[in-house]
Amino acid sequence: MTVVAQLTQVSKSFRDGELRHSVLQAVDLTLHAGETIALTGPSGSGKSTLLNLIAGFEKPDQGQISLNQQPTHEWQDAHWSQFRRQSLGVVFQQFNLLTPLNVKNNIAFPLQLNGKTWSEWCDYLVEKLGLEAMLHRSVEALSGGQQQRVAIARALAHKPSLLLADEPTGNLDDVSGKQVMSLLCELAKESKTSILMVTHSEECAAFMQKRWHLSHGNVAIYG
DSSP states (O other): OOEEEEEEEEEEEEEETTEEEEEEEEEEEEEETTOEEEEEOOTTSSHHHHHHHHHTSSOOSEEEEEETTEEOTTOOHHHHHHHHHHHEEEEOTTOOOOTTSBHHHHHHHHHHHTTOOOOHHHHHHHHHTTOGGGTTSBGGGSOHHHHHHHHHHHHHTTOOSEEEEESTTTTSOHHHHHHHHHHHHHHHHHTTOEEEEEOSOHHHHTTSSEEEEEETTEEEEEO
């Protein structure tokens, strides 16, 4: 099975005044193509840091991260930008939509970065996510649930190999949250996209195939 992301003996710490706070300690993890994984753990345990390391927004103190079977330790900014543009989708708790743009242009944004145009897959995403009547509306005029659906469509428009989600239902009510999770999993499966999702919600975690639990710098693997 193809490996999408692999962490080998990855450690990360942060300085807090005179002290160093260890977040990850010699972590070994492997994410395969098509896998969906919930990343759980107490607040401050380093869940978002782990996502940031995989996305290249932070660098490990020690260890190796490989993405799409390529070691990243010698990657420069341009290579990281190319990976994020072509192979990575991200869904945030705060949606992070581009407010000057309407719904359709938000969804098309990652396509434009890759020199691609709107496709039948985009039409399908819009239909499945119930966004057909909203394409020309300002994203600021949408409800939280609708904005998160736009964020999912944007994250999957270019069919990335990996989607990172950080509390994607944190600002939604229970009903909207379950709907969003169901659609996210269904569409990721169809686009053959792996998911690594940070969540505090047991209900959201149950949508994923496996769970990684991060505590005291170490990761326990379930499922």
